Amino acid sequence: MTKMVYTFGGGKAEGKSAMKNLLGGKGANLAEMANLGIPVPSGFTITTEICTYYNQNKGKYPKGLKAAVEKSLKKVEKEMGAKFGDPKNPLLFSARSGARVSMPGMMDTVLNIGLNDTTIEGVIDRTGDARFAYDSYRRFVQMYANVVMGMDGRVLEDLLEEAKEKKGVENDTELEADDWKILVAKFKKEVKKHTKKPFPEKPADQLWGAITAVFASWDVPRAITYRKLNGIPEDWGTAVNVQAMVFGNMGNDSATGVAFTRDPATGEKVFFGEYLINAQGEDVVAGIRTPQQVTISGSKKWAKKAGVKAAVRKKDFPSLEETMPEVYKELEAIYLNLENHYRDMQDIEFTIQQNKLWMLQTRTGKRTAASAVKIAVDMVQEKMITKDEAVLRVEPAILDQLLHPMFDPKAKKNVIAKGLPASPGAATGRVVFTADEAVKWAEKNEKVILVRLETSPEDIHGMDVAQGILTGRGGMTSHAAVVARGMGKCCVAGCGVLKISEKAKNFKVDGKTYKEGAWISLDGSAGTVIEGKVDTVDPKLSGAFGTLMSWADKARKLNVRTNADTPKDSAVARNFGAEGIGLTRTEHMFFEGNRIDSVREMILAEDLEGRKKALKKLLPMQQKDFEGIFKAMNGLPVTIRLLDPPLHEFLPHTAAEVKDLAKKINVKPVVLQDKIDSLHEFNPMLGHRGCRLGIAFPEITEMQARAICRAAKAVSKKRIKVMPEIMIPLVSHVNELKLQEKIVRDVAKEEFKGTKLKYMVGTMIELPRAALTADEIAEHAEFFSFGTNDLTQTTFGLSRDDAGKFLPLYVDQKILPCDPFQSLDQTGVGKLVEMGVNLGRSTRKNLKVGICGEHGGDPASVEFCHKVGLNYVSCSPYRVPIARLAAAHVAIKEKLAAKAAKKK
Numbered sequence: 042m043t044k045m046v047y048t049f050g051g052g053k054a055e056g057k058s059a060m061k062n063l064l065g066g067k068g069a070n071l072a073e074m075a076n077l078g079i080p081v082p083s084g085f086t087i088t089t090e091i092c093t094y095y096n097q098n099k100g101k102y103p104k105g106l107k108a109a110v111e112k113s114l115k116k117v118e119k120e121m122g123a124k125f126g127d128p129k130n131p132l133l134f135s136a137r138s139g140a141r142v143s144m145p146g147m148m149d150t151v152l153n154i155g156l157n158d159t160t161i162e163g164v165i166d167r168t169g170d171a172r173f174a175y176d177s178y179r180r181f182v183q184m185y186a187n188v189v190m191g192m193d194g195r196v197l198e199d200l201l202e203e204a205k206e207k208k209g210v211e212n213d214t215e216l217e218a219d220d221w222k223i224l225v226a227k228f229k230k231e232v233k234k235h236t237k238k239p240f241p242e243k244p245a246d247q248l249w250g251a252i253t254a255v256f257a258s259w260d261v262p263r264a265i266t267y268r269k270l271n272g273i274p275e276d277w278g279t280a281v282n283v284q285a286m287v288f289g290n291m292g293n294d295s296a297t298g299v300a301f302t303r304d305p306a307t308g309e310k311v312f313f314g315e316y317l318i319n320a321q322g323e324d325v326v327a328g329i330r331t332p333q334q335v336t337i338s339g340s341k342k343w344a345k346k347a348g349v350k351a352a353v354r355k356k357d358f359p360s361l362e363e364t365m366p367e368v369y370k371e372l373e374a375i376y377l378n379l380e381n382h383y384r385d386m387q388d389i390e391f392t393i394q395q396n397k398l399w400m401l402q403t404r405t406g407k408r409t410a411a412s413a414v415k416i417a418v419d420m421v422q423e424k425m426i427t428k429d430e431a432v433l434r435v436e437p438a439i440l441d442q443l444l445h446p447m448f449d450p451k452a453k454k455n456v457i458a459k460g461l462p463a464s465p466g467a468a469t470g471r472v473v474f475t476a477d478e479a480v481k482w483a484e485k486n487e488k489v490i491l492v493r494l495e496t497s498p499e500d501i502h503g504m505d506v507a508q509g510i511l512t513g514r515g516g517m518t519s520h521a522a523v524v525a526r527g528m529g530k531c532c533v534a535g536c537g538v539l540k541i542s543e544k545a546k547n548f549k550v551d552g553k554t555y556k557e558g559a560w561i562s563l564d565g566s567a568g569t570v571i572e573g574k575v576d577t578v579d580p581k582l583s584g585a586f587g588t589l590m591s592w593a594d595k596a597r598k599l600n601v602r603t604n605a606d607t608p609k610d611s612a613v614a615r616n617f618g619a620e621g622i623g624l625t626r627t628e629h630m631f632f633e634g635n636r637i638d639s640v641r642e643m644i645l646a647e648d649l650e651g652r653k654k655a656l657k658k659l660l661p662m663q664q665k666d667f668e669g670i671f672k673a674m675n676g677l678p679v680t681i682r683l684l685d686p687p688l689h690e691f692l693p694h695t696a697a698e699v700k701d702l703a704k705k706i707n708v709k710p711v712v713l714q715d716k717i718d719s720l721h722e723f724n725p726m727l728g729h730r731g732c733r734l735g736i737a738f739p740e741i742t743e744m745q746a747r748a749i750c751r752a753a754k755a756v757s758k759k760r761i762k763v764m765p766e767i768m769i770p771l772v773s774h775v776n777e778l779k780l781q782e783k784i785v786r787d788v789a790k791e792e793f794k795g796t797k798l799k800y801m802v803g804t805m806i807e808l809p810r811a812a813l814t815a816d817e818i819a820e821h822a823e824f825f826s827f828g829t830n831d832l833t834q835t836t837f838g839l840s841r842d843d844a845g846k847f848l849p850l851y852v853d854q855k856i857l858p859c860d861p862f863q864s865l866d867q868t869g870v871g872k873l874v875e876m877g878v879n880l881g882r883s884t885r886k887n888l889k890v891g892i893c894g895e896h897g898g899d900p901a902s903v904e905f906c907h908k909v910g911l912n913y914v915s916c917s918p919y920r921v922p923i924a925r926l927a928a929a930h931v932a933i934k935e936k937l938a939a940k941a942a943k944k945k
Contacts, residue, residue, distance in 0.1 A: 045091055046109040049075040050083025050285075051120045058383075063088050065280030067139030070403045077382065079375055079400050083120040084134070084284030085113035087252065089141065092278030095256045110252075110283075121285045126244035130167065131160035133177075133286040136251035138258060138279045143388075143404050146498040146520050147267045148279055149188045149258035151251035152321065153181035153286060155244040173291050175221035176213075180321065182228045182240060185247065189254040190236045197228050212330070214319070248283070255281045263498045269852075270505055270528070287399045289392040290321050296393040297322050298361065300335050300372075302380040305388075305408040305526055306465055306517075308415030308585075312336055312376060314389075315516045316361050322390060322401070331535070332516040335361045335369070346461070346568060371398050379403050384425045385434070386416050409465055409526050410435075410442035411583065418585040428592040429933045435589060437900040437927040442466065442529035443582060444617070444919045448564055448575045455572040457561075458550050460511070460536030462568035463522035468509025468531035469562040469574050472555055474543045476503025483507075490561055492548055494541050496521040504530060509563040511570060513541045513548075531565035539570075590618060590922060593929035596936075599906060600913035601924045602678075604893060606630060608669030614918035618925055621678040622670065623826060623915020624768075624893035627745060628686040630666050640691045642706055645716050649740065656744040663745060667752030667765075676762030680826060680893070680915075682805060683745050683781075685731045685770040692717050726831075726840065731771020735781050746785045750792035750800075757798060766801045768826060773810045775817040782821050805893070807831035812873040815880035819888055825881055826915070827874050829894030829902075833861050836870045862895075865902035875909045891915055900927035907931045 047055040047064060049072045056064045056072035064072065068086030075081045087110070094103050118124050123132035133155040138148035156164070156178045164174040183201075187194040201213075204224055208216060229240045241247050258264060259279045268275060289297030299322075300314020315332035317324050324330060334340035340360035344351065349358065362369045372391060375398075379387045388406035392399045408416065417431035426434070448454070448467040470488035473479045476499065482489045483506035491507040493500065495514040504510055504524060509531035512521045516535055525532035540549040546557040550570075555561065562571040602623035603614030607630075611622060630636070636659065643655035670679055693699045696710075699717070703710040722728035735742035746767060753763045769781045782802050789800055802821075806812055807828030815825070834841050839848075841862050851857045857866075865871055874892070881888045891913040896902035898920030906914050907928060916924050 044088075044109075045103065045106050046085050046087055046113045047072065048083070048085045048113050048116050050081055050117065051075070052078050056086065061141045062277075063090065063280075065089055065139030065141055065282070066143055066404050067137060067402055068280045068282050071282065071284070073382075074379070074400055074403060077378065079378070080398060082285040082287050082399050082401070083117045084282060085110070085117060086139070087281040087283070089278040089280045092256050092259055092280070093276060095253075096260065096278065100253070100257075114283075117285060123285075125155055125248075126160065127163065128159045129163045131155055131163040133160075133164075134248065134251075135282075135284050135286055136248070136255050137282045137284070138255050139282050140259075140273070140279045141277055142271075142273060143407065144264060144267050144271075144273070144279075145407070145523050147258075147264040147501070148261070149254050151181075151184055151188050151254065153177050153184075154247050154251050156181045157242045157244065157247075160244070168291060170291060171218035172221065173288070175218050175225060176216075176290065177288070178225050179221045179228065182225055182232070185251070186228065186232045186236070186240070188258075189250045190232060190238065190240075192232060192235050196231055196235060200224065200227055200231065252281050252283070255279065263501045266501045266505070267498075270501075284401075287392045287394045287397075287401075288321070289317075289394065290319050290324075291395055293318055294365075294393075294396045295319055296361065296365070297324070297391070298332075298335060299388070299390050300376065301386060301388050301406045302376045303386045303406075303412075303416055305386070305406050305412055306462065308408065308412035308419065310419060311338065312373065313339060313517070316391075318364065322392070331358065331537075333358045333360060335372075337362045346459075348459075365393065365396070368393055368396060368398050375400060381425070384420065386412075407523055407526050410439040410529060411465065411586075412526075413439060414443070414589050415583070415585045418588050429596060429937075431589060432593050432596060432926070432929050433933055435926065437903075437923045437930060439529055440923050440926060441919070443586065444922060447566075447577060448562070449578045452576040454562075454564075454569070454575055456569045457553070457572050458536050458538050458570040460533040460568050460570065461515075461517055461522070462564075462566055463515075463517055463519070463534035464510075464525035464530060464532035465566040466509070466529070466531035467562070467564060467566075467575070467577060468507075469560065470508040472548070472557055472559045472561055473503075473507075474541070474546050474557060476500040478557070479503035479507050490563060492539075492541060493521070494543070495519065496524070504528065509533070509565065511536060511539075511561075511563055513537060513539045525565075531563050533563050533565060533568050533570060536568075536570060590925060593926050594618070597925065597928035597932045599903065599911065599928040599932070600891075601921055601928060602680075602891065602893075602913050602915040603918050603921055604895075604897075604915050605670070605918060607666070608673045610918050611670050611673035614921050615673060615677075617918055617921040619677075619918070619921045620913070621680075622674060623680050623891050623897070623913060625670060625679065625681045626685070627663065627682060628684055630663060636662055637691060638702070638705055641693070641702055643741075644691060644720070645706065645708075645713065652738060652740055656740055660744050660748050663748035664752045664755070667749055668756050671752060671756045671763045671765075672759075672761055676764065678764045678766055680766040680768050680803075680824075680891075681745075681749055682768045682770050683732075684734055684741055692720065726834065732769050732777045732781050733771065735769070735784070736777060739780075739784055742781055742784045743788055746788040747792060750789050750798075753798055753800070754792065754796060757796070764799065764801075766803060766824060768803050768805050768824075769822075770805045770828070771807060771831070772804045772818065773808045775814065775821060778804055778818055778821050801889075803889075806874075806877050808835050809873055812877035812880075815877040816884045819881040819884040822881075822888075823885070824889040824891070825877060827877065827890070827892045827894065827911075829865055829870060829874070829892055829896045830862065832873060832894070833866060833870050836873060837861060837866070864899045865894075865896040865905055867902075867905050871905055871909070874905075878909055878911065889913075898924050900924075900930070903927035904931040907935075 054072035054075040058069045058073035061069040064086045123130045125132045135152045137150045165171050183197045186192040232240045289295045296318045298316025304313045314335035334343050337360045344354040386406045387403045390402040413435045417434040420426045421431045470490040473489045479489050479491045488508050490509050491503050492511045512534045522534050562575040600620045602621040603619040604624040605611040639658040643652050646652040700710050703713045772778045801823040803824030804822045805828045806825050890911050893915040897914035898916030
């Protein structure tokens with residue numbers, strides 16, 4: 042820790058953008074803007090290493106930090122021409138967090154540090170505005186008491202509301218200097234009463250209190266939740282940025298705003314932002330006042346959506362371009378400079394103090410999946426980035442936002458309110474009014490819409506489980522909007538016509554009351570709130586999506602297949618770019634209609650003849666299903682897993698079901714119940730299933746092999762190419778495979794006689810013994826498919842049906858880094874996979890190997906599969922594009938790493 046503090050401002054900085062790990066994103070970008078000559082209020086950044094030290098040493102700081110801060114503070118004083126704590130010419134500071142990746146609103150901020158009963162007079166003398174000075178003082182006491190001293194913010198908020206009520210005004214802006222002065226004194230008394238400590242008067246004490254609070258906020262619940270949701274390591278820590286205050290609330294020649302260099306919702310190449318005259322930054326995102334648009338075009342669009350007439354818009358909600366044209370031109374030049382410099386869409390914050398523009402932040406802007414794809418493709422066409430860079434710009438996981446249904450345009454919709462289209466998508470759920478309630482309802486498998494007057498970082502856990510978010514306040518850059526876009530959640534913000542009462546657990550609109558539990562739907566693209574449920578349709582993907590995916594396909598080495606059990610799923614997956622089927626679960630085909638009765642008849646048969654009679658009914662059903670799947674895939678490989686359910690899944694469970702089945706198969710209910718009882722297993726997932734069924738009842742394997750072969754013959758006669766891969770499940774010993782393989786090959790020899798049809802026989806590696814003896818198994822298997830769901834179960838000794846009760850605890854207590862059923866356990870289960878691949882190919886050099894557990898759609902697991910040399914991954918249809926993009930990511934990164942190593 043040779044250097045703990047880095048200064049910036051006045052056209053120069055000690056840091057730069059490449060130092061994000063040390064300075065955090067905010068600090069690194071403030072330094073970069075300063076180096077670019079962009080007007081940035083001077084300040085200094087205390088590094089992320091100090092946060093790590095602070096957390097590891099029980100809240101203590103390293104020796105020398107205070108001296109380094111003092112030295113940096115003096116440099117800032119010189120640059121800004123004012124002195125911290127000086128009664129005549131006071132310099133005020135803000136203290137803000139800044140992790141290496143953006144965590145919007147998750148950590149704490151303190152503004153106006155340095156105000157006390159003495160320095161306030163200096164601020165009044167300098168500005169000539171007592172109202173502004175005491176308003177700033179009030180804000181400081183209120184924020185500091187909550188953030189640093191841990192006081193419940195509602196206490197002081199109630200005093201503020203009382204003051205407004207007493208004065209007979211609705212808005213803060215209507216209170217005068219004396220009102221604020223009285224409130225400051227009342228606030229301080231309440232602080233001492235509730236915290237048992239006086240409000241600190243010394244500016245140095247205030248500063249260190251704020252710095253410590255920001256570091257400590259790295260570990261507040263909302264920040265921890267956000268890190269878990271976004272996979273941010275806890276040891277990264279946050280930097281603290283101490284920066285000279287500039288004020289957007291010094292009158293009508295001052296303002297503050299937030300903007301994006303392109304539309305974060307659609308990706309359109311337009312400058313998009315909001316601002317407020319005579320306001321501080323928190324006023325814009327809080328939505329207490331209706332924010333105004335930065336550009337004239339944006340203002341006109343907003344007015345049209347909000348139903349505001351042109352004359353009213355120009356008078357009451359003019360754009361920054363209209364109110365401060367010279368400042369707007371400067372801002373426009375800066376945003377273009379920043380986007381060209383960073384070669385990506387930027388999220389910027391600015392303050393205008395008495396007609397002077399100051400830039401407070403730039404960072405890579407959070408965006409929806411559709412926006413991310415469009416911006417990446419557009420920037421390649423604008424020659425700003427390469428195709429490989431464009432592919433890497435889009436995180437595979439966010440594609441999930443694009444691939445799920447949207448509201449049917451033909452469906453009837455009773456629109457009850459309209460707000461701002463803050464984050465696109467469609468969401469239907471039951472109304473809840475707090476984040477905690479959202480979690481409780483979600484735990485009962487209820488879909489919910491979180492309705493809030495305005496969201497705050499404390500709501501992150503509720504936003505995570507909600508289908509969508511609806512707020513009464515806030516604009517397109519509010520907390521709800523920014524976080525929802527980052528999470529891929531549908532959001533309608535600033536729906537002011539709603540009368541939301543958290544206390545009464547309802548909202549009212551047009552005289553009608555909607556209570557907790559009522560069904561509503563949100564259209565985040567249109568900004569509409571709809572009564573009840575609305576039907577959905579599959580999404581239509583834009584041309585930009587196809588372009589990006591074509592670049593990804595050229596880059597990747599790993600093939601991507603799908604897990605599909607029906608022709609419909611097969612067709613969906615093919616449209617999403619699947620290159621074959623890696624898993625068809627034949628047992629899923631038996632649950633429809635009257636098929637299950639034939640399966641039950643087979644299971645309960647007393648002899649071979651009885652089983653064959655039932656199987657004869659099932660053969661044409663299976664054949665028809667396989668024909669449909671072969672047609673949908675048209676020449677692409679199709680891996681069909683033979684029957685692999687625990688037998689109990691097909692049997693009736695209730696007395697009524699037993700009675701009904703007994704009547705159908707003409708036996709007495711008591712006889713049937715005795716048979717069911719005899720088939721009971723204590724641990725059916727490790728019982729009579731998979732190849733064990735085929736060994737006990739070889740006629741089942743024979744029927745399924747015949748259905749596959751006949752389906753292949755039937756579709757080939759229609760000039761449809763077919764390549765069946767017949768997979769024997771749950772093999773633990775090579776002798777099991779040999780017995781089942783012989784049945785399949787004998788049937789194929791008979792059915793394919795006189796044709797040129799080809800097929801393969803392979804196995805599913807889902808037991809540790811199979812991985813350990815893969816060299817023996819590969820002597821008879823032409824391909825392996827790793828069933829990582831069961832391999833995870835049997836390696837850990839966990840039941841995936843029951844482990845959900847305690848696995849979250851394991852993740853919380855860091856026993857495991859993540860749920861091993863969601864992302865492959867690479868150091869344990871992964872070693873068995875790698876061992877199985879290497880042993881298998883030591884026997885059969887051209888052995889084809891894939892993975893068909895749901896890990897096949899997890900980006901981290903896809904990366905692992907690429908590294909250990911698998912030929913393909915297979916996943917559910919809607920995750921096929923995610924796997925394709927993830928495979929491209931790892932291939933491109935590997936190529937870039939090889940280039941870098943070559944240069945060295």
